[in-house]
Amino acid sequence: MPANPFDRRCEIRGLRADRLRRCRHAYVRSQAGPPRFEPGQGQGDVRRAPAAGRLPHVDRERMAAQLLLLRYGHSRIRPGGRLLVRIFQLERVNCLKNAxxxxxxxxxxxxxxxxxxxxxxxxxxxxxxxxxxxxxxxxxxxxxxxxxxxxxxxxxxxxxxxxxxxxxxxxxxxxxxxxxxxxxxxxxxxxxxxxxxxxxxxxxxxxxxxxxxxxxxxxxxxxxxxxxxxxxxxxxxxxxxxxxxxxxxxxxxxxxxxxxxxxxxxxxxxxxxxxxxxxxxxxxxxxxxxxxxxxxxxxxxxxxxxxxxxxxxxxxxxxxxxxxxxxxxxxxxxxxxxxxxxxxxxxxxxxxxxxxxxxxxxxxxxxxxxxxxxxxxxxxxxxxxxxxxxxxxxxxxxxxxxxxxxxxxxxxxxxxxxxxxxxxxxxxxxxxxxxxxxxxxxxxxxxxxxxxxxxxxxxxxxxxx
Missing domain, CATH: 1.20.1740.10 (Amino acid/polyamine transporter I)
Structure with missing residues (x-):
């Protein structure tokens, strides 16, 4: 049983740790400033994650990143951090559910x-x-x-x-x-x-x-x-x-x-x-x-x-x-x-x-x-x-x-x-x-x-x- 609540939520939603690590490495390679996600970065892992549906556009990662910055601010999210990756995955599932x-x-x-x-x-x-x-x-x-x-x-x-x-x-x-x-x-x-x-x-x-x-x-x-x-x-x-x-x-x-x-x-x-x-x-x-x-x-x-x-x-x-x-x-x-x-x-x-x-x-x-x-x-x-x-x-x-x-x-x-x-x-x-x-x-x-x-x-x- 994971002690971290984010780990537990990811486990409940079926998000494997190796996928999270690959997403994290992709985001670390992006840039050192506030996180900006390009359409080609980390999409392979995100697409394989279970979700309620698919958004009818290409820039799905960029949309979720903008939502994260608006809700949590720059101070609480470090570029490439584990918290960013996990929140990103969970937020995308919620966005798909309500899109x-x-x-x-x-x-x-x-x-x-x-x-x-x-x-x-x-x-x-x-x-x-x-x-x-x-x-x-x-x-x-x-x-x-x-x-x-x-x-x-x-x-x-x-x-x-x-x-x-x-x-x-x-x-x-x-x-x-x-x-x-x-x-x-x-x-x-x-x-x-x-x-x-x-x-x-x-x-x-x-x-x-x-x-x-x-x-x-x-x-x-x-x-x-x-x-x-x-x-x-x-x-x-x-x-x-x-x-x-x-x-x-x-x-x-x-x-x-x-x-x-x-x-x-x-x-x-x-x-x-x-x-x-x-x-x-x-x-x-x-x-x-x-x-x-x-x-x-x-x-x-x-x-x-x-x-x-x-x-x-x-x-x-x-x-x-x-x-x-x-x-x-x-x-x-x-x-x-x-x-x-x-x-x-x-x-x-x-x-x-x-x-x-x-x-x-x-x-x-x-x-x-x-x-x-x-x-x-x-x-x-x-x-x-x-x-x-x-x-x-x-x-x-x-x-x-x-x-x-x-x-x-x-x-x-x-x-x-x-x-x-x-x-x-x-x-x-x-x-x-x-x-x-x-x-x-x-x-x-x-x-x-x-x-x-x-x-x-x-x-x-x-x-x-």
Missing amino acids: ITPTQAAILLFVFLTGSSIINIPAPLIATSGTGSWICLLAAGAAGLLLLIPLVSLARRYPETSYVQYVSKLLGKPLAFAILFVFLLYQIHMVAAIVMDIAMFLKSSMMRATYYTVFIVFTFLASACTVRIGLGKFVGMFGLLMLSVMIFIVFITILSSVRYDWHFLLPVAEDGIKPLLHGTYFVFGFPFGEVVLFTMILPFVHLRPSDRIGRKLALAVLLNMASLIMVTLATILTFGPLAGERKYSMFEVSRTIEMTELFQRIEALMGYSMIVASFMKASIVLFISNATLNGLLGLPVDNRQLIFPLTLLCAVISITVGMRGEANWNFIVSGIHPLWGILGSVLPFLVVYLVSLFRRGRKVRAGSP
């Missing part, structure tokens, strides 16, 4: 935006904006598309660097800590809210005699176990699950079309522009403003100059906008003036479908879609909050030791909110959450982007002849 492609990032963004918004958006939006709800969705979606410009720009300017790291670099640690602490609280509130919404839906629509706590505990347990397996693993699973969810939603929308009354779409903006502005504010705060949270996901995406990740993310936002417009119009066309009072709108729409005796309980498909979509979004936000907490504490961004304590905190918050009643919950979703999202994530993110532009412009002027 995703730009296409997977776009799928994850669509799952993230569509998740709980299909449940919560139509009813309060229709109650606020009436038949002009689709206009609010178009305006808020356009604002969400504009947010992708600074998002992708910062990701390319600071490759493989998380939001926590470049905020600290641009604004300084004291101000960055205050901004990121509010950012973390917003994420914790979001996770607790999503799971609480699953519990309220199950209790009010299916299992009225069951306590909220049962649904909350089991949902959080499933989300925590999902996050622990790594980002690269559950992204593929979420893509298939989201495909089934969208198929069921389109299927229910088509079946309910026989009851549509197209006169319910008129008049548009009967009460003026103020309800439309209110609805746009609500929909921008939830879900389009939540795009900012993907600043913690993009460091796990390998970005090449030829990758069109901006277009792929924009396509994900457009598909989300189209799906929300579809379910909102289906609710208006089915219920008319009463659409704003129908909570869990698509579930209520599915209950109006009457077919032959061959098809019974069609609403079960919508129930499945709502639960699965919300579960996927809760898992994504839990992963983001864990990465943010690790960054605040100075731990590696893919550290998994804090997942279960963080999950316990979110579960306690969800149970506490459930005890205050459904009316208080509706106020939180429609009033507090959009405001918190705009003030706690969107505005600080835009400030960071403006500071980065100012810094770059100042460097360009200083370097000009």
Whole structure:
């Protein structure tokens, strides 16, 4: 049994000592300064080490070396030292476990935006904006598309660097800590809210005699176990699950079309522009403003100059906008003036479908879609909050030791909110959450982007002849 903990971790992961020695000698031969790894040095041993997958690019060693320097600093890593070699091997295994492609990032963004918004958006939006709800969705979606410009720009300017790291670099640690602490609280509130919404839906629509706590505990347990397996693993699973969810939603929308009354779409903006502005504010705060949270996901995406990740993310936002417009119009066309009072709108729409005796309980498909979509979004936000907490504490961004304590905190918050009643919950979703999202994530993110532009412009002027 090795006494050194790094030796033991390497032994557990199947990394043989002779491979580590060969890697070490290759790094010693590189240079005496801060370690820089060239694509041809030590790759033979690293490629034979067991890993969860392969990164889709050549400079795998250089990426891992940059991550090591950012996390541990130059003082703790000696060129060619044993600690460097072992940490390098372990970090590469973790990077492979969490690495995703730009296409997977776009799928994850669509799952993230569509998740709980299909449940919560139509009813309060229709109650606020009436038949002009689709206009609010178009305006808020356009604002969400504009947010992708600074998002992708910062990701390319600071490759493989998380939001926590470049905020600290641009604004300084004291101000960055205050901004990121509010950012973390917003994420914790979001996770607790999503799971609480699953519990309220199950209790009010299916299992009225069951306590909220049962649904909350089991949902959080499933989300925590999902996050622990790594980002690269559950992204593929979420893509298939989201495909089934969208198929069921389109299927229910088509079946309910026989009851549509197209006169319910008129008049548009009967009460003026103020309800439309209110609805746009609500929909921008939830879900389009939540795009900012993907600043913690993009460091796990390998970005090449030829990758069109901006277009792929924009396509994900457009598909989300189209799906929300579809379910909102289906609710208006089915219920008319009463659409704003129908909570869990698509579930209520599915209950109006009457077919032959061959098809019974069609609403079960919508129930499945709502639960699965919300579960996927809760898992994504839990992963983001864990990465943010690790960054605040100075731990590696893919550290998994804090997942279960963080999950316990979110579960306690969800149970506490459930005890205050459904009316208080509706106020939180429609009033507090959009405001918190705009003030706690969107505005600080835009400030960071403006500071980065100012810094770059100042460097360009200083370097000009």
